[in-house]
Amino acid sequence: MDVVVVGAGFAGLTAARALRRAGRKVVVLEADGRVGGRTKAGRVAGEVVDLGGQWVGPGQTRLLALAEELGVATYPQYVEGKNIIDVDGRRVAYEGEVPALGPQATAEFAEVVGKIEALAAQVPALAPWTAPMAAELDSQTIESWLLANARLPATRTMMRLLVRAVMSAETSEVSFLACVAYAAAAGGFSPLISTRGGAQETLFDGGAWQMAAKMAQDLGPAVVLNAQVKAIAQDEAGVTVTTAQGAWRGRYVIVTAPPAMAARIDYTPALPAQRDGLSQRMPLGCVIKVHLAYARPFWREQGLSGLVISDRTEFGPWFDHSPLKGGGGSLVGFFDGGPAQRWADRPAAERRAKVLKDVALYFGEAALSPVDYAEEVWTRAPLQRGGYVSVPPPGALTAFGPALRASVGRIHWAGTETAEAWTGYIDGAIRSGEHAAQVVGGLL
Amino acid sequence: MDVVVVGAGFAGLTAARALRRAGRKVVVLEADGRVGGRTKAGRVAGEVVDLGGQWVGPGQTRLLALAEELGVATYPQYVEGKNIIDVDGRRVAYEGEVPALGPQATAEFAEVVGKIEALAAQVPALAPWTAPMAAELDSQTIESWLLANARLPATRTMMRLLVRAVMSAETSEVSFLACVAYAAAAGGFSPLISTRGGAQETLFDGGAWQMAAKMAQDLGPAVVLNAQVKAIAQDEAGVTVTTAQGAWRGRYVIVTAPPAMAARIDYTPALPAQRDGLSQRMPLGCVIKVHLAYARPFWREQGLSGLVISDRTEFGPWFDHSPLKGGGGSLVGFFDGGPAQRWADRPAAERRAKVLKDVALYFGEAALSPVDYAEEVWTRAPLQRGGYVSVPPPGALTAFGPALRASVGRIHWAGTETAEAWTGYIDGAIRSGEHAAQVVGGLL
Numbered sequence A, B: 001m002d003v004v005v006v007g008a009g010f011a012g013l014t015a016a017r018a019l020r021r022a023g024r025k026v027v028v029l030e031a032d033g034r035v036g037g038r039t040k041a042g043r044v045a046g047e048v049v050d051l052g053g054q055w056v057g058p059g060q061t062r063l064l065a066l067a068e069e070l071g072v073a074t075y076p077q078y079v080e081g082k083n084i085i086d087v088d089g090r091r092v093a094y095e096g097e098v099p100a101l102g103p104q105a106t107a108e109f110a111e112v113v114g115k116i117e118a119l120a121a122q123v124p125a126l127a128p129w130t131a132p133m134a135a136e137l138d139s140q141t142i143e144s145w146l147l148a149n150a151r152l153p154a155t156r157t158m159m160r161l162l163v164r165a166v167m168s169a170e171t172s173e174v175s176f177l178a179c180v181a182y183a184a185a186a187g188g189f190s191p192l193i194s195t196r197g198g199a200q201e202t203l204f205d206g207g208a209w210q211m212a213a214k215m216a217q218d219l220g221p222a223v224v225l226n227a228q229v230k231a232i233a234q235d236e237a238g239v240t241v242t243t244a245q246g247a248w249r250g251r252y253v254i255v256t257a258p259p260a261m262a263a264r265i266d267y268t269p270a271l272p273a274q275r276d277g278l279s280q281r282m283p284l285g286c287v288i289k290v291h292l293a294y295a296r297p298f299w300r301e302q303g304l305s306g307l308v309i310s311d312r313t314e315f316g317p318w319f320d321h322s323p324l325k326g327g328g329g330s331l332v333g334f335f336d337g338g339p340a341q342r343w344a345d346r347p348a349a350e351r352r353a354k355v356l357k358d359v360a361l362y363f364g365e366a367a368l369s370p371v372d373y374a375e376e377v378w379t380r381a382p383l384q385r386g387g388y389v390s391v392p393p394p395g396a397l398t399a400f401g402p403a404l405r406a407s408v409g410r411i412h413w414a415g416t417e418t419a420e421a422w423t424g425y426i427d428g429a430i431r432s433g434e435h436a437a438q439v440v441g442g443l444l
Helices: A009-019 A059-071 A103-120 A132-140 A141-148 A153-167 A177-185 A209-222 A273-279 A338-343 A348-363 A395-403 A424-441 B010-021 B059-069 B103-120 B134-138 B142-149 B152-167 B176-184 B208-223 B273-278 B339-343 B346-365 B396-404 B426-443
Strands: A003-006 A026-029 A042-043 A047-050 A075-078 A081-085 A088-094 A203-204 A229-236 A240-243 A246-250 A251-256 A266-268 A285-292 A306-311 A318-320 A329-336 A372-377 A411-413 B001-007 B026-029 B041-044 B047-050 B074-076 B084-086 B090-093 B201-203 B227-234 B239-243 B248-250 B252-256 B266-268 B287-294 B302-311 B319-320 B327-338 B372-377 B411-413
Touching: A003 A009, A003 A240, A003 B152, A009 A026, A009 A209, A009 A372, A026 A209, A042 A285, A042 A372, A047 A329, A059 A209, A059 A424, A081 A153, A088 A251, A088 B142, A103 A141, A103 A177, A103 B266, A132 A177, A132 A395, A141 A153, A141 A177, A141 B090, A141 B134, A153 A177, A153 A306, A153 A329, A177 A240, A177 A395, A177 A424, A177 B142, A229 A251, A240 A251, A251 A424, A273 A395, A285 A338, A285 A348, A329 A348, A338 A348, A338 B273, A372 B103, A395 B302, A395 B339, A411 A424, A411 B273, B001 B010, B001 B239, B001 B248, B010 B026, B010 B426, B026 B208, B041 B287, B041 B372, B047 B327, B059 B208, B059 B426, B084 B152, B103 B142, B103 B152, B103 B239, B134 B176, B134 B396, B142 B152, B142 B176, B152 B176, B152 B302, B152 B327, B152 B426, B176 B396, B227 B252, B239 B252, B252 B426, B273 B396, B287 B346, B302 B346, B302 B396, B327 B339, B327 B346, B339 B346, B346 B372
Parallel strands: A003 A026, A003 A251, A081 A306, A229 A266, A251 A411, B001 B026, B001 B252, B084 B302, B227 B266, B252 B411
Antiparallel strands: A042 A047, A075 A203, A081 A088, A229 A240, A240 A246, A285 A329, A285 A372, A306 A318, A318 A329, B041 B047, B074 B201, B084 B090, B227 B239, B239 B248, B287 B327, B287 B372, B302 B319, B319 B327
16 A cells, blocks of 8 residues: 555545545545544435535635535525624624624624734744744633733623634633634634635535545545554554554555544554644534424524524524425534533433524524434544544644644644644645645655 | 552552452553653662652652651752752842742742632632632633733743743643642642742652552552553443453453543543543643762752752753762753753753753853763653643633543542642642542442
8 A cells, every 4th residue: 555544534535535546555544434524414304414514615715626526516505684693681683794793892893803813814824833923822812812802791702602613612722823823724714704705605515525425435445434543553664554454554644633533543653742742732622513404494484594693502603504495494503612512421302402492592482393303412422522623722832733744754644633724624624635645645 | 350450650559559458359550561650760870760750748648658658768858058040131049948039029929929829729629610710710821820910020930930840831831720729739839839848848768669669569460561551341340441461351440541641542432522521631741850960969069959940941940869878969850841842852862962051051061071861751751741740721620620530430530630639749649549449449
């Protein structure tokens, strides 16, 4: 084998395809019984849906190109009607992309976003630790920065909700440098939080997971499922990658698992201290994704878009996710960060009751009777242990960041965490796979 | 087997002995080829020394009791003569425990320590997340708190150096709540940073590691070396603990590895999300310990105690560690936190040159010619990956802290991180082992 790829998510599948197109022999070892990584197919009320990553937006050019290549159609996220925002005791229905926070907080919120974007413009997404103010930004949490830079409770609460929704983590746990770098990788903070013109703009007809399935189909028997990698040993001639199903020998290995999960592989020789230290400092965010199906999208009849963001619920934000055909209605939403952490270990029935109660708070009693319900508790999933992305706490990036992409002998790292753009997104995963294939391909 | 203990450090050995004294059948599985965990024997200029934990201080009653029981004598850390402090461009030789920072900074430093101790008095060491101000303290780094609570550069620098020395981590990466809880577990911040009256007061004749060796001797064949635990499976009747040497069956298992290392074991069924999430958020501090031997303790002739703490060096602090007999001189010192991270992956010769250069800056050219040199790069050691202790970043303790001690079915957790007092110290490890033995013993 020329290259052993660990992980059959978008990063691994992309790398494997690129290498095979270049005439290389590859195998993709996947721990799970399915491909897709942090994307996954589910079913709700007869519709196939994404239990993981689902959206695509402008600038996510690699994912859009892949969809085109694989013949997966897209359609716009539903945004007709009014969004609901309920922050700091003030509940408003509004239209458009700018959260209606009241005049003062709206101005301050714009100012805060502007400050983050000005910083993001100075932070290289590939190496945020080289930014001139990196040490200062990395020695504080987003929360500390927020308390110093936003005075109004509504601004603060809104930012906390948005960081939770975008990074699946709390402002109290994430490095402010990591937040700025995340924005830098997306071309700004606004693209992260926006539907129209942002990362939640467009959906895939049939789901994003399909593209992983199609890539795997393409690769055929080169993708080995249920093959959790336990050990990677390297010597002068190559690597030996060991699973319960046996060992594979290759000249190089590309590991696409996020650092915290990649750390659970046994490496011989042991990894450098900087890489191991990084893997101890890149926890995955916490997320639970929920789909709710109804006989019809009844909220539309109330003039609502389906989007709700609220500090009175633990579930949320949620969005209209109604199927294009058939007249059924559905919602998709999240427990992110703290709420995901608090709800992950509880019984499914309690979680479902909480979701329905939270939705009913805004959509009325009709919300209490869905025709179907599906969820994925990513944070509890033994092979993923979180999502959407790894969230560096303070101090991690400036001290250990360079180890994120630095190859270790014959081991190369990929995965959305290592992307030069759209870190944390499917698009970033694809970019990282392309990059790893290019680097390793150049060595073969 | 009644109980399988994972790890033959002070926690595991203590638990195993206590259980065996209670008539239980135990086995201790140790990944390394030696016992002692984060203590370890070394040799420098013919003297046996501690390459890991070495000191004991007042209040560390369990370690003092163990030393007495095992017949290990103690002697005071050498403190005659003047310490050197070199902070913020001001180099002073002084006597006693209070760092000589100049009048203003000395006052401010005392104020800062006082504030931490006042907070520590309100934080229960066993459950810091239940303190009334826990959320606020845990949403910021020590650095953020320091910038808001100390105005003078010398105070700030001194605190940074002390946190580094005490927690083997940077103020920029550790939760302020974790710092306060660490002080709470030690009965204050002053005991952490003091020699006389503090955690660096007393040494063990022949080394602290001996006590682990003696406990292991006591346990005889119940301690199995080179048996790295790969998997723990539990069912209704008991646990199966698998190593490369084979599997052990027991009714309960006590895992003493720090959370980040315990996460590298494969658990069936998978651990709850809260426990796994904790293990992603408890990185080990970074530390490299160095012993330097000289023909004689020549610094004493200059009226110096041997203690140097400086912001102009990366190595340090260092202490006199001269043997009690024979007239030789020796120093023991550390790279902690950032410096340990930066130096861990470099060649040993470069590290040695750096140490000698740093010491010579204060002790003169004579420091450049040691008769022997020994080091332990804990941060690079594949089975430890850091020390002295796990250092929670912001957000970890309040959200995931309860999982630190909560048993998971038949799995119980020990190790100094779980101690009710002296977390991070040998004394805490002993306490945690006693506690685990008591809890598990009560279940048998």
